[in-house]
Amino acid sequence: MLNKEPDTAERVTDLESRIVFLEDTIETLNGELAELSREFRLAKQALQHMYKRMEHMQSGDSGIANPADEPPPPHY
Template sequence: MIDIADRLEALETRIAFQDQTIDELNATITAQWQQIDLLTRKLETIEQQVRSGVHIADPANEPPPPHY
């Protein structure tokens, strides 16, 4: 029969590992949200540039590459 102290120690060990896992997952999610926010801001900037008429180089106006 398992002693109560052994059961308690096993539970405390599991909780410690779960706490560590939760902290690691939280750090990962936080980093992902920071990246998502950065990408969202960049996308909004590009959308504003497109709407305001800032043009990216038109390939028709570019000289042909030297291998032609």
């Protein structure tokens, strides 16, 4: 009868190595997901800010004078 213990020990070692690799991968992916979530939140805030500015500009409340609406300078 053959001794199966070396195969079992190798399998356990292989499984332990895979677990360590998977844990590292999960930790890396979790960090990337957190960073992407932060970037998405910032992009969403910037987009909301731009929409508000566009609404103000369309309502004529931009705070920026339109040169076409101003009278010509006195030297014309």
